[in-house]
Amino acid sequence: MTEEQTAVAPPAFDPNLFLDPETGRNPQDFYKFARSVGAVVPGPFGGQTIMGRREVEFALQHPEIFSSAMEAVNLGQSVPLIPLQVDPPEHSKYRKLLDPIFAPKRMNLIEPDISQLVNELIDGFIDDGSCEFTTALAEPLPSSVFLRLLGLPVSELAMFLEMKNGILRPAGNDLEEIQAQQRVNAGEVERFFSETLADRRKKPQDDLLSMFATAEVGGDKLTDDEILGICFLFLLAGLDTVTDALECFFAYLAQHPGQRRLIVEDTATIPSAVEELLRWETPVTGVPRVVQQDFELGGCPFQKGEHVGISIGSANTDEQELPDAYDVDLTRNTKHLAFGAGVHRCLGSHLARLELRTTLREWHKRIPDYEIAPGTELNFMFGLRQVDTLPLLWPT
Numbered sequence: 001m002t003e004e005q006t007a008v009a010p011p012a013f014d015p016n017l018f019l020d021p022e023t024g025r026n027p028q029d030f031y032k033f034a035r036s037v038g039a040v041v042p043g044p045f046g047g048q049t050i051m052g053r054r055e056v057e058f059a060l061q062h063p064e065i066f067s068s069a070m071e072a073v074n075l076g077q078s079v080p081l082i083p084l085q086v087d088p089p090e091h092s093k094y095r096k097l098l099d100p101i102f103a104p105k106r107m108n109l110i111e112p113d114i115s116q117l118v119n120e121l122i123d124g125f126i127d128d129g130s131c132e133f134t135t136a137l138a139e140p141l142p143s144s145v146f147l148r149l150l151g152l153p154v155s156e157l158a159m160f161l162e163m164k165n166g167i168l169r170p171a172g173n174d175l176e177e178i179q180a181q182q183r184v185n186a187g188e189v190e191r192f193f194s195e196t197l198a199d200r201r202k203k204p205q206d207d208l209l210s211m212f213a214t215a216e217v218g219g220d221k222l223t224d225d226e227i228l229g230i231c232f233l234f235l236l237a238g239l240d241t242v243t244d245a246l247e248c249f250f251a252y253l254a255q256h257p258g259q260r261r262l263i264v265e266d267t268a269t270i271p272s273a274v275e276e277l278l279r280w281e282t283p284v285t286g287v288p289r290v291v292q293q294d295f296e297l298g299g300c301p302f303q304k305g306e307h308v309g310i311s312i313g314s315a316n317t318d319e320q321e322l323p324d325a326y327d328v329d330l331t332r333n334t335k336h337l338a339f340g341a342g343v344h345r346c347l348g349s350h351l352a353r354l355e356l357r358t359t360l361r362e363w364h365k366r367i368p369d370y371e372i373a374p375g376t377e378l379n380f381m382f383g384l385r386q387v388d389t390l391p392l393l394w395p396t
């Protein structure tokens with residue numbers, strides 16, 4: 001037998017594994033297997049997905065090669081999502097306008113409001129000894145915080161959630177049906193923001209929309225389409241991601257009472273716990289890109305125009321970068337990519353951290369012991385890790 005014949009063949013990789021419900025429940029095992037096949041593997045919808053930490057970081061840091069422009073993904077909208085679907089150098093003019101709005105000092109000012117809101121929501125169900133976590137807290141908390149910030153009516157939350165879910169989680173049996181659903185919902189979002197903006201131009205209020213109506217970037221007033229692109233992205237990011245993170249965190253903590261005790265016994269652990277859970281759970285599992293020039297990465301060729309997935313979840317568990325990546329240590333100083341990297345790094349990370357820390361603190365003060373209702377099978381959605389239902393129980 002020749003040397004070539006004895007070489008071990010790499011394990012076969014089925015891209016449908018990305019969409020397997022078991023992957024949703026245990027993504028970390030899937031990431032490990034995928035990386036054992038290669039730093040780049042076939043993606044779930046054709047194209048390739050980048051799995052290695054080094055390669056993921058490279059792709060995120062090089063938008064001139066891996067662009068997040070509108071061709072990377074279209075959710076049915078007619079305008080680019082700003083600033084996500086704008087490449088440098090234009091991108092930076094939008095971040096100059098938007099960064100101060102979400103700066104840590106400004107966000108810290110709303111901490112008491114967030115804390116009060118968490119407690120009001122808990123008041124509503126604590127005596128029942130149970131709740132469906134998504135509808136009781138994970139959805140209403142971040143959505144209310146965000147709608148208030150934007151100046152939109154919290155009483156219309158159900159409508160906003162329906163529009164957002166119709167875009168991020170459209171029903172449909174095939175791609176055509178799914179895209180048709182997205183277009184309908186995107187049309188509604190665009191109509192809603194156009195009308196509200198026209199209203200704010202007539203009657204300015206003390207809110208973000210009114211601020212955008214008169215804001216300038218690079219010496220020019222923002223156009224209606226630009227404002228629409230910003231608000232559209234805000235609606236998707238502001239109403240979904242923190243919900244996903246809260247669900248992942250509480251599903252994890254409910255199943256790991258030892259880890260939970262660290263938070264209950266010492267609230268000073270919460271900031272590092274939030275970072276470690278963001279790393280381990282990685283609620284935004286991956287992001288899409290489109291290749292701008294023929295290129296080689298991780299030993300794999302990429303062709304101009306190719307659609308590519310970047311697995312942030314896999315990068316966050318890559319043992320080549322973090323040897324004990326499969327130990328969850330809520331006290332360690334974690335470096336993760338859960339908010340992305342490079343120019344498109346998350347604009348809302350300070351707000352997200354504030355909401356996550358405040359919720360962990362207030363909840364565990366009042367409900368230190370809880371479990372997932374026996375017999376529940378958790379189903380996490382692909383991409384943005386939302387759980388379909390998370391029933392929690394605690395002693396009263």
Ligand code: HEM
Pocket residue numbers: 068082083084085095233234237238241242245283284287288312337338339340341343344345346347348349351352
């Ligand atoms: C735990 C919660 C959150 C997570 C895990 C998260 C994650 C991410 C990730 C991974 C990216 C990079 C996307 C890419 O490179 O393609 C991103 C970008 C972004 N996020 Fe977040 N996000 C969270 C909360 C928020 C919130 C609350 C907002 C509200 C404004 C927000 C607004 C944005 C925006 C506007 C961008 C685009 C930034 C740019 O292109 O310059 N995010 N986020």
